[in-house]
Amino acid sequence: MQWIALQWPPEASPARCLASEVGTNAARQEPRRAPDEALAWWALQFTPRVARVDEALLLEVSGSLRLWGGLRALMRRIETENLAPPLVWQAQSGIGLVALAELRLRAAGLRLPPPAAWPEALPLEVLSAARPHLGLLARLGCRSWGQVHALPRAGLVRRCGPQLRAALDVAFGLAPESYPWLTLPERFDQQLDLQTHVDNAPALLWAAARLLTALQHWLRARQLGVLALELAWTLDRRRLDGQPLPPGEALVVRTAEPAQAMEHLRRLLAERLARVQLAAPAVRLRLRALETAPWQASSHSLLPGERRAGEPLHVFVERVSARLGPQQVLAAEPQADHRPERRQRWRPAQQALQQKAAPVATPAWADALAPTWLLPEPLPLAEQGGRPLYHGPLQLLAGPRRIEAGWWPQEQASEETVDPVSRDYYVARNPASELLWVFRERPTARQPQATPRWFLHGLYA
Known part of the structure; x- marks a missing residue:
């Protein structure tokens, strides 16, 4: 031995x-x-x-x-x-x-x-x-x-x-040598007493770095990656000045991909702690791994084309979201709807990456014809001799593409939510050589006698 x-x-x-x-x-x-x-x-x-x-x-x-x-x-x-x-x-x-x-x-x-x-x-x-x-x-x-x-x-x-x-x-070799070997805990939950009181949240980051180092070694030993962790601190309630305060505070950090390296999580903690105001001095820290996943090491290829420079997308999104706020970094999520104004919704990009929702299938022609810019609301257009006007009479180049949607039963939970549409979409050009996406309404079962109108719905770059 x-x-x-x-x-x-x-x-x-x-x-x-x-x-x-x-x-x-x-x-x-x-x-x-x-x-x-x-x-x-x-x-x-x-x-x-x-x-x-x-x-x-x-x-x-x-x-x-x-x-x-x-x-x-x-x-x-x-x-x-x-x-x-x-x-x-x-x-x-x-x-x-x-x-x-x-x-x-x-x-x-x-x-x-x-x-x-x-x-x-x-x-x-x-x-x-x-x-x-x-x-x-x-x-x-x-x-x-x-x-x-x-x-x-x-x-x-x-x-x-x-x-x-x-x-x-x-x-002297007369008896075998044996010791109780180290066994890893099933969950990571470590506490650290601070030697002095910490009055501001960013100063907690240095003490938290030691717990993050311990978390990294635990993850490597168990072949896991962390998806969510909680950093909590106990407050010194002897300095409340008569004001009732909770015994401690905490914040939770999540990431879209399992992580073993602590650099990214340390940056996320720094961004989050920079916006935290301690209610009282902190005397103890606690770090817990809330969610983990099996770790799969990245495969490195010897081919030059397989090497990617820069940081992954989820790392950039999570860092910017932590700095600016989740509602300031949005991502489009496809929806199962043929109406252009309802084919996607905007949600926090960090939340979308963490949930990893499966993409929703949309018509191929819609992706090919959809303009690069969609108006928030369709703009009614004037007509002259049956032709729509926008900075002059429009010349219809392609179309019509018909959309009839909004009538299926799952959307008819209440009379207010029913919004059936029947439209013919065209690619048009005005005298200024601008390419436009316009549509003309068609009569529906709810309004069979309605007069068809022209609308501008999008612009091409």
Whole structure:
């Protein structure tokens, strides 16, 4: 077996590396260290056997060495993808306890004994099971693992308990080494206590970045992408000045495509938080993944024509909608209706992308003849000798195209909603050489004696 021990010093926490993304002013509001689970989730990309032992992570990598190209290549990869560069303490050995002892010696800046003398020459201070009994073992003249290992087994167990003897058996290869391996939670729900009170919403983004990093590692370990997440913060109700306020506030961010990279979600949070006014200072953050979907990595082609530059459409739409408001970015949604004024409706583009409604089939001739600009309401036209007028008499170039719609039963729920039409559409040209889309009404069953009229309904570019 092959073990790697990892430890991050407190001053190299991932938060310090993320502070530069939001500026030094936000960095003054430093929250506590992110949950240790995030580091263990990150380590799962190298091996499925990860265990937390005291202050370090132990990785059993014997089954992964071939995948990563050997032990040295794997340790270089761990250092390259380190969460808090450039500091990460590493140690490796065939026994997990020995790797942990080497890690502790390096972290403390102590001299390492020669590898040939391991584990006999290792000091007792780096063995967790021996720490409660250092005074007793010192009085017995024992300073190293080998000296304690040479003591009579029964006496050692009677004086120090079975844990020390069991640890030494593992270190000297007399017993197998096993740990409770890390298991991922079914749902992501992490909280973070803020070290100081945060008075403005944009300053929450820096603390939220640490939770987003933990979310990214959870998603990668579970092969999922997030579709919706909720960022909530608890308010300091001691500063209400007598005004009743809720215990906390929250906002929900949604995206049209499953996401693992947090850059886009961080930008969406920044746009949304920029418009939030905190009712009271925040003292705690909570991030939850509300909706996830299986992750499918993008397929990269070797052909030059398959490479797309720029960001996807949904990323642009979601960012602009978060900045300007959902009602300011609209998209046309086709409707199952032959009437030109009802063939589409406008709705927030972000909502349309998230729901991914199936396109509605429309007549092919309508797409071919429809003008580039449709008037909000048809404009009545004057007539001269039976010919419509618009900046002069119109010359009919193509048509008629007949539309009869609005009479089917599902639209006749009430008398007010019934709007049957019977029209003949033409492409016309006026003396100024402008191309127009005009129609002439035809008598209907509701108005059989009505006089046909001409209307202008659209303009061609």
